[in-house]
Structures are given as C-alpha cells and as structure tokens.
Amino acid sequence: MNTFPIFRYRISQKLEPLSLLSQITSNSSTCCLQVFSASESWLIYVEEGKLVYACYLNNMFDLLDRKLQHLSQEIPTLNSKIKQKLRARFETGVENQITPRPDYMAICWLVEQKYISSEQASILIKELALEVLKSFLTLNEGNYEITPESFLNDMPKFCYLDVPSLVEQCENKSRNPKIIESAVFQQSSFQPLNLQPPTEISTGQELSQKSILIDENIPNKQEQYTNLKSYKIVCIDDSSSVLNVMKLFLDDQIFSVIGINDPLKALTQVIRSKPDLILLDVEMPNIGGYEFCRLLRKHSSFKTIPVIMVTGRTGFKDRAKAKIVRSSGYLTKPFTKAELLKIVFQNIG
Numbered sequence: 001m002n003t004f005p006i007f008r009y010r011i012s013q014k015l016e017p018l019s020l021l022s023q024i025t026s027n028s029s030t031c032c033l034q035v036f037s038a039s040e041s042w043l044i045y046v047e048e049g050k051l052v053y054a055c056y057l058n059n060m061f062d063l064l065d066r067k068l069q070h071l072s073q074e075i076p077t078l079n080s081k082i083k084q085k086l087r088a089r090f091e092t093g094v095e096n097q098i099t100p101r102p103d104y105m106a107i108c109w110l111v112e113q114k115y116i117s118s119e120q121a122s123i124l125i126k127e128l129a130l131e132v133l134k135s136f137l138t139l140n141e142g143n144y145e146i147t148p149e150s151f152l153n154d155m156p157k158f159c160y161l162d163v164p165s166l167v168e169q170c171e172n173k174s175r176n177p178k179i180i181e182s183a184v185f186q187q188s189s190f191q192p193l194n195l196q197p198p199t200e201i202s203t204g205q206e207l208s209q210k211s212i213l214i215d216e217n218i219p220n221k222q223e224q225y226t227n228l229k230s231y232k233i234v235c236i237d238d239s240s241s242v243l244n245v246m247k248l249f250l251d252d253q254i255f256s257v258i259g260i261n262d263p264l265k266a267l268t269q270v271i272r273s274k275p276d277l278i279l280l281d282v283e284m285p286n287i288g289g290y291e292f293c294r295l296l297r298k299h300s301s302f303k304t305i306p307v308i309m310v311t312g313r314t315g316f317k318d319r320a321k322a323k324i325v326r327s328s329g330y331l332t333k334p335f336t337k338a339e340l341l342k343i344v345f346q347n348i349g
Contacts, residue, residue, distance in 0.1 A: 017137045025049045025163045037142035045152045050160035053104055054132040060103040067127050077115050108156060122159035134170045231348050234270055236260045237281035249337040263287045277348050282311035293325040306347035
C-alpha cells in the first residue's frame with residue numbers, strides 16, 4: 001500500500017527549516033521530521049537529538065546511487081555488479097514509501113555483507129545528510145509532521161551527527177548568505193514541540209499505530225480549508241481505542257473532534273453539538289449504526305449532514321444497508337489515515 005504523509009492535506013504554510021531542525025534536536029528528542037513541499041519531500045530521523053539519517057521521500061535510490069558511485073572509487077569491492085544487486089534486492093519501485101526505508105536497509109545490508117565497513121557507512125550517511133539538508137534549508141513553504149517513532153528506531157545506527165555542525169557545513173558549501181548561522185539552534189529561540197505519543201492507544205488494538213503515516217491525493221477543494229478549527233466532527237464508536245485513533249488522524253488545526261462511546265446518549269449529544277460531519281460505527285451495543293443513521297435522518301437538522309458509516313464488514317449487503325439509511329459514505333476498518341481523511345474531505349465544505 002502506498003503511504004503518504006498527512007500534511008499533503010494541509011494548505012502550504014511558511015516554514016523555517018532551521019526552526020524545525022532546532023525543535024527536533026532539542027531536549028534529546030527521538031523522532032522523525034517529515035516535510036513536504038510542492039517540489040520535494042524530506043525525511044529527517046533524529047535519535048536523542050542527533051541526526052542518524054536523512055533522505056528524500058521520493059526517488060530514494062537515486063541519491064544513494066550517486067553517493068555509492070563516489071564511494072566506489074575508494075572501495076574496489078563496491079562495483080557495478082554489487083550496486084545492481086542492491087537495487088534488485090531492495091528497490092521496491094514504489095515511490096513515497098515511508099516505512100521501511102529500503103535505502104537504509106540497503107546500507108545495512110552492505111555492512112552486513114562486508115562490502116563496506118561501519119565507518120564507511122557512517123561517511124556515506126553523512127554525505128547523504130549534507131545533500132538532503134542543503135536542499136531542505138532552501139525551503140520557504142510547505143507542510144510538516146513530526147512523529148515520535150519510526151522503524152529506524154530498531155535498526156542499527158552507524159553515526160550520530162551534530163545537526164548544527166551539518167548546517168554550518170552546508171552553509172560553507174553553498175555560500176548562501178541567507179542561511180542563518182548555526183547559533184540559531186539555541187533552544188530558547190523556539191517553542192518546544194510535544195513529541196509524546198498518545199497514551200491511550202496501545203499495541204494490538206483495532207487500529208495499529210503503524211498505519212498513521214498515510215495519505216493520497218487530496219481533492220481539488222483543498223484551498224477551502226484553513227488552519228482554523230472551522231469543522232466539527234463527531235465520532236461515534238463504542239471502542240475508546242478507535243475514537244483515540246480518529247482523533248489522532250484528524251488534524252487538530254482543521255478539525256474539532258468530539259468522541260462519543262455511548263450510543264444510547266449519542267443522539268442527544270449529536271443534536272446538541274451540531275457537527276459538520278459524523279463518523280458512525282455500524283456495530284454498537286443497544287443500537288446499531290444503521291438504525292442510528294435512520295433516526296438521525298428523521299431529524300430536520302440532519303437530513304443533509306454527512307454521515308459516514310464505519311465498519312469492518314465489506315460485503316455488498318452491508319453497503320446496501322448504508323445506502324438505504326441514506327448514509328453519505330462507507331469507511332472500512334481497519335482504515336488508514338489516508339482513507340479517513342479522503343472521505344472526510346470529500347464530504348465537508
């Protein structure tokens with residue numbers, strides 16, 4: 001499955017790359033910074049405040065190929081045959097894949113097979129980071145997301161690079177006077193980010209945290225959405241874990257989310273809250289989602305409010321029931337962030 005960052009759904013905003021780097025390296029953070037612009041996307045992995053890997057989201061093997069070509073001049077065993085084998089083994093041909101990183105897996109494999117040493121892998125990763133950061137520092141507009149965990153957390157690390165030092169080297173290489181001195185990385189200059197993962201979502205619940213980083217092309221009406229909480233969404237599900245995931249998936253800069261886990265009290269709460277959209281679980285105790293939707297449609301205020309049925313059932317009969325009660329859409333569990341956001345954006349506004 002293709003996976004894309006949530007920030008493709010957001011309107012581009014002015015970004016300060018140095019500020020973002022400062023925030024992820026402060027307080028010995030371990031996280032992944034994902035940044036998306038109209039022309040490029042970047043992934044920057046940090047562990048305990050140090051950079052362990054940086055790469056482009058797309059065309060992941062192109063940059064690695066160039067750096068390996070340069071490295072092969074000093075390492076005879078790193079010949080074209082090995083590089084072809086590397087691509088055949090790890091290149092998926094799927095762009096925009098976030099986890100796992102086949103390019104990083106390829107570097108680990110080269111070390112494991114003793115084609116390069118750990119020290120040479122460290123040099124390779126540093127060269128990759130310098131090139132990635134050099135382009136990242138020229139960014140003016142885009143969107144970003146910071147996730148507290150990544151698959152890289154459990155992978156071997158070959159280096160822990162000082163980000164301010166890398167920025168300074170990029171500055172020296174590019175000789176760009178617009179790049180601010182690395183002194184701006186002082187923590188006091190910026191607001192810290194809360195990088196703690198949601199505490200209520202546990203491994204093994206209905207939806208996995210591993211499906212968080214996903215997305216597809218946003219509809220053309222993206223320009224209508226602002227960073228204000230101008231859309232109210234009610235999520236009705238008897239499972240607290242599902243409600244927590246929905247709240248996590250829905251960008252709090254755009255949506256105000258109300259979670260309801262008691263279907264008997266939900267009707268009154270929905271009428272009071274006057275939402276712009278309702279996400280409704282089908283299988284609930286006491287009153288099912290189809291019956292709940294039918295009751296909603298009888299109320300004059302909810303004849304046209306979008307109601308999305310959420311269920312693990314995918315059969316034709318279930319979809320037919322959803323149409324009979326005049327639901328606006330059908331979302332299958334377990335859903336990804338992309339699937340949730342896509343159907344939400346298609347039905348609001």
